[in-house]
Amino acid sequence: MITDVHRAERLPTVIYPDSEQAAIAVARQIADLIRQCETEGRPCVLGLATGSTPTRLYEELVYLHQHDGLSFRNVVTFNLDEYYPMAPDSLQSYVRFMHEYLFDHIDIPTAQIHIPDGTIPQAEVNAFCQRYEEQIRAVGGIDLQVLGIGRTGHIGFNEPGSGLGSRTRLITLDHITRTDAASDFYGEENVPRRAITMGVGTILEARQIVLLAWGEGKAAVVKRMVEGDMTDSVPATYLQQHAHVQVVLDQAAGAELTRTKTPWLVGAQLDWTNDAQVRKAVISLARALQKPILKLTDQEYNEHGLSELLAQSGLAYNINIKVFNQLQRTITGWPGGKPHADDTNRPERATPFPKRILIFSPHPDDDVISMGGTLLRLVDQGHEVHVAYQTSGNIAVFDDEAIRFAEFVAEYDEAFRLDDQPASTLYQRVTEFLKNKAPGQVDSDEVQQIKGLIRRGEAKSACRYAGIPDEQVHFLNLPFYETGRVRKKPIGEEDIRLTIELLNQVQPQQVYAAGDLSDPHGTHRVCLAAIFEAIHRLKATDTAWLQHCWVWLYRGAWQEWDIDQIEMAVPLSPQELTRKRRAIFKHQSQKDRPLFPGADQREFWQRAEERNRTTAQLYDLLGLPEYEAIEAFVRWHF
The missing domain is CATH 3.40.50.10320 (LmbE-like)
Structure with a gap:
């Protein structure tokens, strides 16, 4: 049995109560690095990520600039990736993303911002990628690289199969990655099939790496990255080779880690007087053994890392009964409370009724x-x-739903002639707008109102x-x-x-x-x-x-x-x-x-x-x- 709380983990990992506290902590770490580099008289080179994960981090960096005097004049940035092709002013462009969330609100010189160019001709992409690598080397390499992690385990857009030594390049996006991006593009069919990304080898050359992950949706891939074997099927596991990497999680993203899900298996000092902790352990044991709670035995507790619970609480029978009763009392057919009933062990109060x-x-x-x-x-x-x-x-x-309802209004108006301004003009405006609407374009106010209705x-x-x-x-x-x-x-x-x-x-x-x-x-x-x-x-x-x-x-x-x-x-x-x-x-x-x-x-x-x-x-x-x-x-x- 593993006897050290962190021995199951192959990457240094910190779990914060929520993403807010985690983002603030990382922002302060980056601010300290920027100030240290400024003291040393050299630029601070940051590798930056996009997506929903780092947005709160960037908001905190903006706050530190505006309220704490943090200057970015000595900062040079290199972004991980960009869709290809992609115009910089498109809604989904990472150029636009970075300016909206960070660059437009701080004092970083424009010349010190580097983001892969999604507009260059394909024949010039390889040369651009080589120059991107040369620009990183010219400023002395990346001091700190911020990463997120995708559901496929990708970092940047390094999809499963990416090599350990891969460099900045044009890649084809995995189907799952495109599915996950579909909401940003108003449908998977509009998601670019390719992207320019820093390679795994480029990322691993950064002196420090901080990977952020929030939410239950990332918990499974985080476990594979932190506790699993290094494999090209989960490119994030390559981080296990880096000497100065830190994985920063909120509680939800860390929910599947052994220290969180079954902490008794890694020798954690647990409070077995805590009913919630006992309930979690007993339910986990029953599920692992596929047995009803009331059939769990002393031997099974001992064999699955719960001997300390058994020693403190007595017979398995007594623990089983207690947890079984707790679960049984969660069940109610009266979610608003049952009137004229003893509510001592019910989840909701009997009074007032009705509520x-x-x-x-x-x-x-x-x-x-x-x-x-x-x-x-x-x-x-x-x-x-x-x-x-x-x-x-x-x-x-969907757009066709808006057209259908506008058409209904027009035909209803035509049939009953409610006023002198036929609604057919509304139908014409809506259909004309939607016919010429570009993928990802914001709907007109009129169309938004129809869809809302x-x-x-x-x-x-x-x-x-x-x-x-x-x-x-x-x-x-x-x-x-x-x-x-x-x-x-x-x-x-x-x-x-x-x-x-x-x-x-x-x-x-x-x-x-x-x-x-x-x-x-x-x-x-x-x-x-x-x-x-x-x-x-x-x-x-x-x-x-x-x-x-x-x-x-x-x-x-x-x-x-x-x-x-x-x-x-x-x-x-x-x-x-x-x-x-x-x-x-x-x-x-x-x-x-x-x-x-x-x-x-x-x-x-x-x-x-x-x-x-x-x-x-x-x-x-x-x-x-x-x-x-x-x-x-x-x-x-x-």
Whole structure:
């Protein structure tokens, strides 16, 4: 058995509580390096990455420049990669990305910025790549290289199969990489098939390397990189050869590492008086052995690194009973609380009944996708259920849907002649714009409005199907989202104000919010941040109704809660699962093929049902009652 906490790891790894703290720490590290180089009278050469991962890092560097006097006049930068072909002013250009997030806000001289050129003729690409390498060598090499990691384990655009000694070059993108980039390009068909990238050999020549990874979606590949053998099928494992590399993670990205998932196997000093830690260990053991909890034996505890737990807690039987009861008490058919019942061991309070309930949905379908069965049950059980759609969801509508609805308006107007200005002119404007629209071009205001109305109408239809009155359906249209692009604005005061205003209007005793941070577009993360900030501000003002409000976080669209984290499990019958599916089907523009499916190409109803059934199967495996499906929730104790 491994006896050292970090012996399973082949790369130095630091895990922070969240990506915010991690990004700030790395930004301070880079700032110290810049100042050190300035003291030594030499340039500080930084290798920079793009994508969603380093954006918070760049924001902090801008903050340090604007508020802490950090100067970038002695900094020289080399970016890892660029799509090919790619115009520098395109929405998806890494040139544009770097200027929007960093260069336009600091004092770095333009001549000291280097980014691969996506516009050069193909015949000149090889010569350009050689010059790029020469430019790096001319300034003394890269002092610190910032990296992210792709789902295929690529660093830069060095896809699986890239050689250890590879240099800057033109490469063909892996299918998975193009799928992951599809949302930025409004469809996989618009993603360039090639890119110019620094090679693995170029990256490994940097004096220091910092690789960043955030979110549950990166956890599996992070484990392969940190704990797996070095292989060209996961190019990030080549970093194991570097003397000064650091992997920086948030807790979600580090969730699959041995020290996080099964820390008792690496000799970690654990608090076995902590119920959550015991529950995690026992469930992990039962799942590893594919046995019900109540059948686990003393011998099995000892053989799987849990002898210390056994020594402190006594017989396996006693531990099994305790954890089994904890899991059993998470199951409830009354998510709003069961009236006139003993609620001592129930996840929700019996009173008040009925409750005012506010369900926040980041997009106009997350509510029914992620907790549709629970929503239906809350309505059926007589609660006053409100749904708040935080964003319009307009960018997730196909262009042909907008044309179809504009055509309907035009033909309706033609048939009934409602006014002197026929709506056919609207149809003509919309079709003309969309016919000439370039891939990735921002929709006109008119088209955005039509697409937003499509999503709004579908959401209303789903709520009516669930029995929620129109006056209890709220559309916040948070401003951070309304850019017409996949890339959104940072959360702002208006987003928080609108959230606070609705909370005060409804004064709920129960709030449900999306805790599904694996959302590849970041919308869920920002929407949750707006709710958290709103509640913190209300708490600071001693808002009376908030003292009696509980907040439950759901997942399901992208990833489910781990079984040991679940605090409320709502079982669904086959009939309820069918009703949930019908509610999802009301969102017709998202049916058949979502515009931004992420890594999972299945329809959302298929993903949701698979996740719900898998959760039920896990409960069954652990010896709990067998259900058709289960929706899961974790309580946020603000």
